[in-house]
Amino acid sequence: xTLRPNANALAALAALAIAAPLLAVVxxxxxxxxxxxxxxxxxxxxxxxxxNTAIVALCACATAGIVGAVSAWLVAxxxxxxxxxxxxxLALPLAMPAYAAAYAWFxxxxxxxxxxxxxxxxxxxxxxxxxxxxxxxxxxxLMRETFAGQSSDAYDAARTLGAGPARxxxxxxxxxxxxxxxxxxxxxxxxxxxxxxxxxxxxxxxLSVALVRAWAGEGSSPDAARLAVLLVTIxxxxxxxxxxxxxxxxxxxxxxxxxPPRRVRLGGGAALAALAIxxxxxxxxxxIPMARLGWLALDAPVARGLGEAxxxxxxxxxITALIAxxxxxxxxxxxxxxxxxxxxxxRLAGLGYAVPGAVAALGVLIVFGQLQSGLDALWTSAFGQSxxxxxxxxxxTLVFAYLSRFAAAAIGPSESALSRVTPSLEGAARSLGAxxxxxxxxxxxxxxxxxxxxxxxxVFVEVLKELxxxxxxxxxxxxTLAVIAHNYASDERLGEAALPALLxxxxxxxxxxxxxxxxxxxxxxxxxxxATELG
Amino acid sequence: xxxxxxxxxxxxxxxxAPGRPAVAGVSLEFGCGxxxxxxxxxxxGKSTLLRAIAGLExxxxxxxxxxxxxxxxxxxxxxxxxxxxxxVFQDYALFPHLTALDNVAFGLSGxxxxxxxxxxxxxxxxxxxxxxxPHELSGGEQQRVALARALTPEPDVMLLDEPxxxxxxxxxxxxxxxxxxxxxxxxxxTLIVTHDAEEAMALADTIALMAEGRIIQTGDAQSLYLNPASExxxxxxxEVERFDATVTDGQAQTPFGEVGAPGLSEGAECAVLIRPxxxxxxxxxxxxxxxxLERRITSGGAVLTLSLESGERVRxxxxxxxxxGAGDSVRLRLDTRFATVVAV
Numbered sequence: 001x002t003l004r005p006n007a008n009a010l011a012a013l014a015a016l017a018i019a020a021p022l023l024a025v026v027x028x029x030x031x032x033x034x035x036x037x038x039x040x041x042x043x044x045x046x047x048x049x050x051x052n053t054a055i056v057a058l059c060a061c062a063t064a065g066i067v068g069a070v071s072a073w074l075v076a077x078x079x080x081x082x083x084x085x086x087x088x089x090l091a092l093p094l095a096m097p098a099y100a101a102a103y104a105w106f107x108x109x110x111x112x113x114x115x116x117x118x119x120x121x122x123x124x125x126x127x128x129x130x131x132x133x134x135x136x137x138x139x140x141x142l143m144r145e146t147f148a149g150q151s152s153d154a155y156d157a158a159r160t161l162g163a164g165p166a167r168x169x170x171x172x173x174x175x176x177x178x179x180x181x182x183x184x185x186x187x188x189x190x191x192x193x194x195x196x197x198x199x200x201x202x203x204x205x206x207l208s209v210a211l212v213r214a215w216a217g218e219g220s221s222p223d224a225a226r227l228a229v230l231l232v233t234i235x236x237x238x239x240x241x242x243x244x245x246x247x248x249x250x251x252x253x254x255x256x257x258x259x260p261p262r263r264v265r266l267g268g269g270a271a272l273a274a275l276a277i278x279x280x281x282x283x284x285x286x287x288i289p290m291a292r293l294g295w296l297a298l299d300a301p302v303a304r305g306l307g308e309a310x311x312x313x314x315x316x317x318x319i320t321a322l323i324a325x326x327x328x329x330x331x332x333x334x335x336x337x338x339x340x341x342x343x344x345x346x347r348l349a350g351l352g353y354a355v356p357g358a359v360a361a362l363g364v365l366i367v368f369g370q371l372q373s374g375l376d377a378l379w380t381s382a383f384g385q386s387x388x389x390x391x392x393x394x395x396x397t398l399v400f401a402y403l404s405r406f407a408a409a410a411i412g413p414s415e416s417a418l419s420r421v422t423p424s425l426e427g428a429a430r431s432l433g434a435x436x437x438x439x440x441x442x443x444x445x446x447x448x449x450x451x452x453x454x455x456x457x458x459v460f461v462e463v464l465k466e467l468x469x470x471x472x473x474x475x476x477x478x479x480t481l482a483v484i485a486h487n488y489a490s491d492e493r494l495g496e497a498a499l500p501a502l503l504x505x506x507x508x509x510x511x512x513x514x515x516x517x518x519x520x521x522x523x524x525x526x527x528x529x530x531a532t533e534l535g
Numbered sequence: 536x537x538x539x540x541x542x543x544x545x546x547x548x549x550x551x552a553p554g555r556p557a558v559a560g561v562s563l564e565f566g567c568g569x570x571x572x573x574x575x576x577x578x579x580g581k582s583t584l585l586r587a588i589a590g591l592e593x594x595x596x597x598x599x600x601x602x603x604x605x606x607x608x609x610x611x612x613x614x615x616x617x618x619x620x621x622x623v624f625q626d627y628a629l630f631p632h633l634t635a636l637d638n639v640a641f642g643l644s645g646x647x648x649x650x651x652x653x654x655x656x657x658x659x660x661x662x663x664x665x666x667x668x669p670h671e672l673s674g675g676e677q678q679r680v681a682l683a684r685a686l687t688p689e690p691d692v693m694l695l696d697e698p699x700x701x702x703x704x705x706x707x708x709x710x711x712x713x714x715x716x717x718x719x720x721x722x723x724x725t726l727i728v729t730h731d732a733e734e735a736m737a738l739a740d741t742i743a744l745m746a747e748g749r750i751i752q753t754g755d756a757q758s759l760y761l762n763p764a765s766e767x768x769x770x771x772x773x774e775v776e777r778f779d780a781t782v783t784d785g786q787a788q789t790p791f792g793e794v795g796a797p798g799l800s801e802g803a804e805c806a807v808l809i810r811p812x813x814x815x816x817x818x819x820x821x822x823x824x825x826x827x828l829e830r831r832i833t834s835g836g837a838v839l840t841l842s843l844e845s846g847e848r849v850r851x852x853x854x855x856x857x858x859x860g861a862g863d864s865v866r867l868r869l870d871t872r873f874a875t876v877v878a879v
Contacts, residue, residue, distance in 0.1 A: 153628035156591050159615035160622040161642030162688060168616075171641075175632045262551070 008342035011334035014327050015345035018352050018404040021363020022232065028366050029229045032222025037214065041223075046210070053206040053234075055124035056131065056199060057192055063132020064188045067281045068139025069181060073169060074278055076147035079263040080271035086278045087144070091137045091516035093285030095508035097465040097482065098134045099197025100501035103489055104289035105130060106202060107296065124204035131192045133285040138191075139184030141519065146180040147173065152262075179246045186242035187353075193235050194356035194405075196468035197486050207231045211358045212468055221366065228359040235354040286505075293502040300495025303484050310503060313480035316395060316470075317463040317507075320402040325456035327403070328410030329448060332418040335411075346411060353408035357401070357469035364401040364473060394475060401469045406462045410455035417451025418444070454518060457511040464504050481507075540567040540602050542588065542692055542724045547597035547607075549583050557583040559748035560597070565741065567691065570718060570725045572739035574732060574771055580748040581728045582625075585694050588726065589622050590615035601691060601724075621685030621723065623695040627677050629669035635680045636665040642688035655683045659717070675706045682714055686721050693723040699734060711737055732772045736760075744771050760810070762875055769808045769875070776814065776849050778807045779879070787876045790843045791823040791869040796876040806879050811838070813873025814851040816859065822866030825849070827859050841867065 074080075075087050093101075105121040107113055121129060154176060158168035174181070199206050205213075211231060215224035266274055303309075331349060334342030352360075368391045375387040391397070421444055429439045467482045474483060481500040488497035544563040550556035558580040565571040573581045586592040588599055590606065590613060599607035606613045621642075629638050640652035656662050659679040669677060678698065685693060698714065699707045715738050718725050729735050735742050736756040743753045744767075752759060752768040763769035766777060780787040782803045787796045789807050791814070799805055816822075816839075825841040828848070832838075836852045839859060843849060851867065859865055 151626065151628070153624045153626055154630055156586075156589070156615070157622060157624055157628040157684075158630070158641065159591070160589050160618070160620050161684070162616045162644075163641070164614070164616050172630055176630070178632070 008334050008337055008339050008345065011330050011342050011349075012345040014330060014407075015349040017400070018349045018407055020367050021360050021401065021404050022351075022355050023363075024366040024370070025225045025228045025232070025359055025363040028222055029225040032225060035218075035220055035223060037218050037220050037223045038226060041210070041214070049205060049207050049210040052124045052127075052199070052204045053193070056128045056204055056206055057189055059125050059128020060131035060135065060188055060192045061128075061185050063129050064136040064139050065181060065185055067132060068136040068184055069143050069174065069177075071136075071278050071281060072140045072143035072147055073173065074274045076144050077152070077263060078266050078274055080266045080274045082275050082278075083263075086275070086282075088513070088516035088520045089282050090140050090144075090278060091519070092282065092509065092512050093134050094137045095461065095512040096134050096286050096289055096505050097197070097467075097501065097508075098131055098191070098195055099201060099467060099482075099486065099489070100293060100505060101134050101285065101289040102127065102130045102198035102201045103485075103494055103497055103501055104292035104296075105133075107494055108288070108292055122202045122204075124199075127199050127202040127204040128192075130198055130202070131188065131195065133281065135188040135191050136281060136285065138187040139181065142180040142184040143177050146177040150176060179248070182242045182245035186238055189238050190235060190353055190356075193231065193238075194358070194468065196358065196471070197482070197489070200486075201489055207234070208356055208358050208468060211356075211362070212472065215358075215362060215472065221362065224362055225366075228356075228362055231356055232354070232359055235356065236351075239351070239354045290502060290505055293498040293505075296495050296498035297502055300493075300498060303488060303496040303500055305479055306481075306484065306500060306503075309479040309481050309484045309500065310507075312395075312478060313464055313482065313504070314507065316398060316402070316480065317460045320399050320406065320463045321456040321460040323399065324403060324407050324410040324459040325414075325452045327407050328412075328414035328455040329452050331407075331411045332414035332448070332451070335415055336418055350408045350411055352404050352406070355405055357405055357466055358472065360401045360405045361469035361472035364397050364404065364469075368397055368400075395478065398470060398473045398475075401473055402459075402463050402466065405466075405469065406459045409458050409462060410452075413451040413454040413458070414448060415451075417448050417454075421447050450518070454515060457515050461508045461511050461515075464508055540691070540724065541565065542726075543598075543600045544584075544588070545598045545600075547584070547587060547599060548595045549580075549587055549592055550595055556580075556595070556748055558587070561745075561748070561750050562597075563743055563750060563753070565724050565726060567724045568719070568722045569741065570715065570727065570739045571741045571743060572735035573726060573728045573743050573745055574730070574735040575745035576730055576771070579745045581745045582696055584745075585622075585696055585726065585728045588692065589620045589694055590618050618692070619688070619690045620692045620694060621688065621690035623678075623681045623685050623693075623698045625697040625700060627669075627681035627701075629672075629677055629681060629684075631669050634666050634668055635661060635672065635676075638669070638680055639684045639687050642684065652687060655687045656680070659683045659713075674702050675710055678702060678710060679713075682717060686717060686723075689721070690723050693718060693721065693725040695725070695727045697729055698727065700729075700731070707734075714738075736772070742772075744768050746771070761872065763808060763877070765877055766806060766808060774811055774850070776809045776811070778809070778847070780805055780807050780876075782876075789869060789874070790845055790847060790849075791867050792871070794869070794871050794874045794876055799876065799878055804879050805876050808875045808877060809849075809869065810873040811850050811852045813870045814841075814849055815868055815870055816851060816853060816857070816865045817868040819866065819868070822868040825865055825867050827861050827863045827865060830860055841865070843867075 071090050075083060075090065108115040109118045109120045110116065155168050155173050158172040163171060194208060196208050196212060199209055207227060207230065211224050211227040214220055214227055331346040334346045372387065372391045379385065379387040425443060426439055429443050434442065465482065467486055470480055470483055481504050485497045485500040542565055544561060547558055547561050548556050549558040561584060575581045583592060587594055587607060593612055594607045595609055598605060605611055606618060636649065636652055636656060639655055640648045643651055653662065653665060656665050661676060661679055664672060664676060672680065699711060702710060711734065727738055740755065741753060742756055742759055744751050746767050752764040760772050769775040778789045780789065782796045782799045782801055782805055785796060786793040787805050787807050794807050796805055823843060825843050827839050828842050829840040830837055832855060837855050837857060839851045839853060841849050841851060853859060
C-alpha cells in the first residue's frame, strides 16, 4: 500500500492558475482587435527580430554545448588536482544574470576597455556567447550526471576498436549522452528566448524584445499577444524536440548492467590542461564579470533607491520560492498518485518553463484585467460603485507571473526526492507500527524536504535574475535590483547599473553554492557506498 | 625474447589502493591460435588483468609484450587503439545508438567497411538483423554482434570477459561452441576470463587459475582437474573432499585407503584432495563401511552424502540407476587417480 495524499484537486487548481496566463494570451491573439502594427512590423523589423533570435539561440547552444559537455566529461571521467572543487564550482555561473555578464563583457571588450584587443562582445553573436557562458551549467550538470552514471565499457570498446580518445568521445560517449545534452540545451534555449536585458544591451533584439516593445511602445496588447504566440510556438517546438529525444533515449539505454566508471588519473601536463579547461568557464562566466562590475561600481555613485530595490527583490524571491516549493510538493504527490487529473495538472504546470517571462506577464495582465472588469461590473450592480481594490496594483500579480513561469522548476526536485520513498519503505514503516501521519512526518518529510529546499533555492535564484516580467508587471514606483540595473544600463550609465547587477549575483551565489554542492554531494555519497561494497 | 606472435605477461602488478593490489605479480604467456581461460572467483583480479592487456588499465610493475613489442610497463603505455586487441565485454558494450551493422563496422575504415561488416554479420547468421539496434536484439544476438565486432578488425589478441554469463543456460552451450569455432578460425591469441569452470574446460586449451591477484596454477583441463596444486586450485575446477593426514612411509592415509605422497617429507602434515568420482561404492567386503545419509539427484548422477565410521562425512557420485537410498550401509573404496596429496 502506498500513501498517496489526495493532492490532485489542489494540483489541478494550481496548474490551471499557472496555465491561465498562457491560455489568455492565446485567446487574445485570436480574438483581439487587429491593428496595422503587425503588418508594419512584418514589413520592417520582424525579419531582424527572427534572425537575431535564431543567431542568438544558435551561438548560445554552441557555446553552452561545447563548454558544458567538455567540462562535464573531464570532471566525470578523469581525476586531476582540483577536480572535486571544480565539480561544484562549474555550476556557479548560474548565479550570474545574463544581462549582468553582458554589461561586464561589453564594457571589458569595447574599444577603450581593458580587453579592447578582443573582438567586442555585442550583436547577436556576442549575446549568444554571453548566454552560453552564463547558462552552460544546465548542460554541464545534466551531462555530468549522465557521464558519471554511464558505463565506461562502450567508450573502452571504442578504444579497443581503434578509436582515439577524441573519436571515442565524439562518436560514442557524446551520442550516448544526447538526451542529457538535449535537455540541457533545451533549458539554455528557454532562458535565451526569455531574456530581455542582455539582448537589448548588446543590440541584438529578439522576439521577446519585439513583444515588450509592441506592448509598451505601441500599447497594443493583441499584437503583443500575437508575437507572444509566435514566440511560445518556437519554445514549445524546442520542448517537443527535447522530449522526443528523451523518449528515444529510453529505447537506446545501454544494454546490460551499468558499472560506474573509475576516473582515469591524469598526470603532469594533461592534468594542468584539464584544470585550465574547467577553470576557464568559471572565470569567464562568473569571476571576471563580477570583478568588472565591482570595479565599475567603485567609481560610480550608488544608484538611487538601491536599498529599497534590494529589499523588494529579496522579498519577492523569498515569497515566490516558498510558494513554488509548496507547489512542487503538491505536484510531486499528484504525479505519484498516477491519477490522470493529477498527472495532467502537474505536467501542464511543468510546461510553464517554456513560457517566456514577457509572455507570462502579458497573460497575467490579461487575466487580472478581465477579473478586475468582471468584479467591477459585479460590484457596480450591487453597490453602485466599482470594486474597491485594484488587483493589478500590488506585487501579487508579479508573484503570480513568476509562479506560472518557475513553478515548473520546483516540480522536478520534489518529484525525484519523493520517488526515493519507495512502497517498500512505507511498507516497512507501516509494519513497524507507524500510522499514516507518522509515515508522512518521519519518512516522507525528511526525504522530501531536501528536494523542496533545492526547488525553493532554484526558484529564488531565477526570480532574483528575472527582468522582463518584472518590468511589465511591477507596481508603480516599485523597483527591483534587476529593473534598476536595466534602467541605468539603458541610459548608458553602466557605473550605476554595476552595483545592483553585482548584488543580484552576490545574493544568488550562496543559494547556488548550496544547490551545486548538494547535487554533487549526493553522488559522492553513492560513490563511497559503491566503493565500500566493492572493497 | 621467445615467442613470435605470443602475448607475454611478466610479473605484472596493478593496484587501485596502496598495499592491496588487484593483480599481484602475474606472469602468463599465450600464443596466436590458442585459447586460454583465466578462471577465478569474482574479485580475483582476472578482469583487471584483461583490461590491462587491452590497455584500459595501466600497470604499476612488470611488463606486457606482444610479439616482443612492449605494450605496457610502468613508464610506457601503448594506447588501447594501437594494440590490435579485440575485446568482448561482459555486458557486450554495444553502442546503443548504432545499428548492429554500424557496431560491427566501427572498427573498420575505408570505403568497403560496410560490406565487410555485413559479411561478418552474415557469418554469425545475423545478416537479417543488420539494421536492428542493440535494444532490439536478444541476449544471444547481442553476444554474437559483440563477438563479430571484436573480430572484424582482425585483432592479434582477443580478450573475452565473461562472454556467456549474461545468457540463458540453454543458449550457452550452442553459443559457446559457435564462439570457440569463430575464435579458432580467427587465429588470434585468445584469453577468456570466466568464473565458470565448465566454460573454461569446454573452451580452452590451457587454463590459468587465478585467486587473490595471483595465478596459482596453469595447465590443461585434465591435469588441473586430476592434479591440483592446492586446495584452492582444486576447488576452482569442481567439488573436492579434503582429508587431513600425515605422511607415513611416503603414503597419506585416508579412511578408505592410502594415497601416494611423492615429494613430501616423512611426517609432514598434508591434505588429501579427492574428487567425488574417486569415492566409489564397492561390492567387495574390504571397503570402508559408511551409511548413506542423503541421496540427491543431479544431472550428472545421484550424489550420496555418506557418514564414515569415524564420523567424517564424504560425498560420492553414483549412477542414477543405482538403488542406494538413505539409511543403507555401503562399502567405499578409493580410486587413487582422483586423489591428490598436497602440503598444508
